[in-house]
Amino acid sequence: MTTDVAPAVVAVDPRPRGSVLGTGTVLIWNDVVPEGVTRFYEWHDKEHIPERLALPGFLRGRRLRSAGHSPEWLTIYEAEDLSALVSPEYLQRLNAPTPATTETLRYFRNTSRAVCRLVHSVGSSTGGHVVTLRLDVDPAREASMLDHLRRRAFPDAMAHPGVIACHLFAADTSASFINTAESKNRAFDVPAWVVLCEASHADAAREGWRVIDSPALRALGVGIRADAAAYQLEICRLAQPATPAEDR
Numbered sequence: 001m002t003t004d005v006a007p008a009v010v011a012v013d014p015r016p017r018g019s020v021l022g023t024g025t026v027l028i029w030n031d032v033v034p035e036g037v038t039r040f041y042e043w044h045d046k047e048h049i050p051e052r053l054a055l056p057g058f059l060r061g062r063r064l065r066s067a068g069h070s071p072e073w074l075t076i077y078e079a080e081d082l083s084a085l086v087s088p089e090y091l092q093r094l095n096a097p098t099p100a101t102t103e104t105l106r107y108f109r110n111t112s113r114a115v116c117r118l119v120h121s122v123g124s125s126t127g128g129h130v131v132t133l134r135l136d137v138d139p140a141r142e143a144s145m146l147d148h149l150r151r152r153a154f155p156d157a158m159a160h161p162g163v164i165a166c167h168l169f170a171a172d173t174s175a176s177f178i179n180t181a182e183s184k185n186r187a188f189d190v191p192a193w194v195v196l197c198e199a200s201h202a203d204a205a206r207e208g209w210r211v212i213d214s215p216a217l218r219a220l221g222v223g224i225r226a227d228a229a230a231y232q233l234e235i236c237r238l239a240q241p242a243t244p245a246e247d248r
Contacts, residue, residue: 018121019165019198021059024079027169027194029071029112029132036107043104044075045235052077053239055093057084060238064130064231071110074132074231076196085115086175114190115176116169120146122154123165127198128233129205133213134191136223144220149195149212157197157211162204166212169194191225205230 032040049061057080064074079085097105112134137145146168154166176190197212199205213224 018123018167019126020118020121020167021078022057022080022084023118024057024082024085025116025118025169026075026077026079026085027112027114027116027132027191028075028077029110030073030075031071031109031111032073033107033109036104039104040107043100047098047100048104049235049237051093051098053237055084055090056087057081058239060236062126062236063234065234066229066231069229070227071112074130076130082115082117082172082175112189112191113176114169114171114194116171116194118167119170120150120154120168121165122158122167123163123198125164125198125200126236127164127200127205129199129202129230130233131195131197131199131205131209131212131228131230133195133197133209133228134225135193135195136191136225137193138221141221145193145217145222148217148220153212153214153217157208160204160207160211162200163197163208164200165196165198166208167196167198169196202230202232 044063049063052058053061058077059080060076060078062076064076066072066074084090135145149166149168154168157163157166171190171192171194173190195212197205197208199208209228209230213228218224
């Protein structure tokens with residue numbers, strides 16, 4: 001596990017949610033070796049996503065795929081806020097992975113995982129196609145980057161038909177690097193900043209990507225990882241509301 005430096009604190013919009021459910025998010029990119037793909041789907045669809053969404057404060061889980069790309073899969077967990085992602089219940093689960101979790105993580109490769117707070121969001125819909133850009137920038141230029149994304153890049157991307165939402169996330173250092181039994185089973189890096197651009201079709205996703213990943217953004221000293229990609233939705237699951245018996 002690397003120790004990439006997470007971004008300094010910047011001003012967060014008072015109500016940045018847009019179409020994101022909550023302001024705490026876990027973003028996970030990974031590959032799976034060929035012999036583990038069937039096990040991965042069985043575990044992720046039927047155990048892991050339901051397990052996570054049973055935790056307090058977790059609201060939605062999505063998994064997307066970019067076939068033939070590395071990393072091939074992207075998982076997004078949305079939570080009420082960052083506290084849900086460091087809660088005793090969540091940490092207990094991370095420290096007591098199921099046998100299927102321990103077995104399946106052996107097949108993971110090229111993993112990035114960031115526990116994030118939502119900084120800025122526009123758009124009121126979620127898309128079946130999501131572009132992810134993992135960014136790095138000098139802390140002294142973070143405010144300029146944020147201003148550019150808010151005032152120029154996101155509005156310009158949203159002006160294109162089919163682009164329906166854009167989000168900016170900042171990784172939380174302490175939350176991302178908590179040592180748990182589960183994290184010891186896989187090496188991963190933590191991107192400092194993440195942009196997601198959601199679209200209703202693949203061409204729109206690529207156009208939103210082109211608009212955001214612009215010379216103007218790079219002129220601010222923003223580095224964009226070469227493994228940016230457009231992912232397509234495979235599964236989406238909402239947390240089930242508690243029943244009256246569970247509330248007691």
